[in-house]
Amino acid sequence: MVNVPSLVSLSIDAVKRELLHKDDLLSHVYELPPELFNSLVKCLPPLALQKLQSEMPFKNYDDYDSTSNDLKNGRKRGRNGNFETAWKALFKLRWPDLVKHVQSVDWQQIYWETHVQNCLDEAAELALLPSFSGCLGEIQISENIMKYIGYVDHMSNSGSDYLKLSYHCQQFGCYARCLRLQNVLCVAESCQLLRNSKLQSLLVRWIRSVEHADGLCKLLSQNCRTLTSLEFVHCKLSSSFMDAICGSLYLRGVETHQIQHFSISTSSFLEMDPVSLAHRLASFLNSGRSLRSLKLCDNHLDWNFAQRVFSTLLDASSGLSSLDLSENNIAGWLSNFNWRSSALLSPSGMTKSLQSLRILNLRGNNLRKDDAGSLRYALVHMPSLEILDLSDNQIEDDGIRSLIPYFTEASRKCCPLTDLNLENCELSSDGVTQLLDVLSTLEMPLNSLSVADNRLGRSIWLSETKRCRNGELDAC
Secondary structure (H helix, E strand, O other): OOOOOOHHHHHHHHHHHHHHHOOOOHHHHOOOOHHHHHHHHHHOOHHHHHHHHHOOOOHHHEEEOOOHHHHHHOOEEEOHHHHHHHHHHHHHHHOOOOHHHOOOOOHHHHHHHHHHHHHHHHHHHHHOOOOOOOOHHHOEOOHHHHHHHOOHHHOOOOOOHHHEHHHHHHHHHHHOOEEEEEHHHOOHHHHHHOOOOOOOEEEEEOOOOHHHHHHHHHHHHHOOOOOOEEEEEOOEEOHHHHHHHHHHHOOOOOOOOOOOEEEEEOOEEOOOOHHHHHHHHHHHHHOOOOOOEEEEEOOOOOHHHHHHHHHHHHHOOOOOOEEEOOOOOOOOOOOOOOOOOHHHEOOOOOEOOOOOOOEEEOOOOOOOHHHHHHHHHHHOOOOOOOEEEOOOOOOHHHHHHHHHHHHHHHOOOOOOOOEEEOOOOOOEHHHHHHHHHHHOOOOOOOOEEEOOOOEOHHHHHHHHHHHHHHOOOOOO
């Protein structure tokens, strides 16, 4: 038997179509009883829902509740929850794999932000084609994306502004907080397209030309008051580019920026003299009073560069909580640090420290046993360190032995070390056994210890299993 649609469902379908094309019905829709209004909200496509919510005449989207008692009392309640539920459902329908990764209190914002990102990604693919020679804003958005937001009926009009990237950026760019941009989008035109955005996080890829660097700096300047996270991936950087970045992020009248998270990964540096670039980066770090995490990963950095960066952070008594220098080649970077090193003292004789550093990642840096010995003295000046990753470094048993005094001392602190990663460090069963002997006696045992991919043999696993059974080590 064929299901016959109800009068209510037919009416809702008609209203949905009218909302996409005209504004005449809006005033009447707002007068609907709560039950019908809520049913309509649940069925609207994104464009119609956007129009309905943005044109609401009631402050805070208030309306009378649906229960008879509440109607008699005239008590009002917010409709915000109904809209939020509808936006979350639309987000889940369009991006089912992303919804579990989103912790949002504003599903309307995250919906349109993700939509803008999809439009920009699609535009970048077309702009990268050798045959492309037009303006970014004129790029037409695909039928697939248009269907998701409810513009199916407009597809026959290929000249419609609704189909252009410029329309989507101008209408919904104000919801964009976090974006990822390919180099082809880092041009002056993008500043105009995203002029309504208040970016808080920006990730850029493949910046390799002056044109892209200049376009990016204009975009950074446009968002300098709101931007707190900046990431570079697969880029080529120079000291002049670093200077330009600093200049574009500085707040007007003061040489300081608000970046909290700064990352350069899988990139290269154009300078013949790495000291010059390190100096520019040091200037950037010095001007970042809010900096909380710094990631310089897989950039072919040498010991001199790493030493200068670390010294800069130390000199400034930085409030950094996370430092990632992984996948570089910085063996010898702490060769000047030892127990009587003047590098750890300020001009007044006070001990320098990284009081807030909680995470230190030195994975894959070609560190040797001598580096581990020097690291011991530097770690003492990181009193809040909780997570240390030394994996993929050939520090060997002697390196571990030189760090054991630090592990013992760290366990007595109010914020002791909790996670230690020593994978693929050329350790033998003797070295790991000695380490386990010490760890089992600590006042505060580790939460996590990884010694995988070392030449340990069967005996160490039998010993470790015994320790776990005896409760001598919390995490084996």
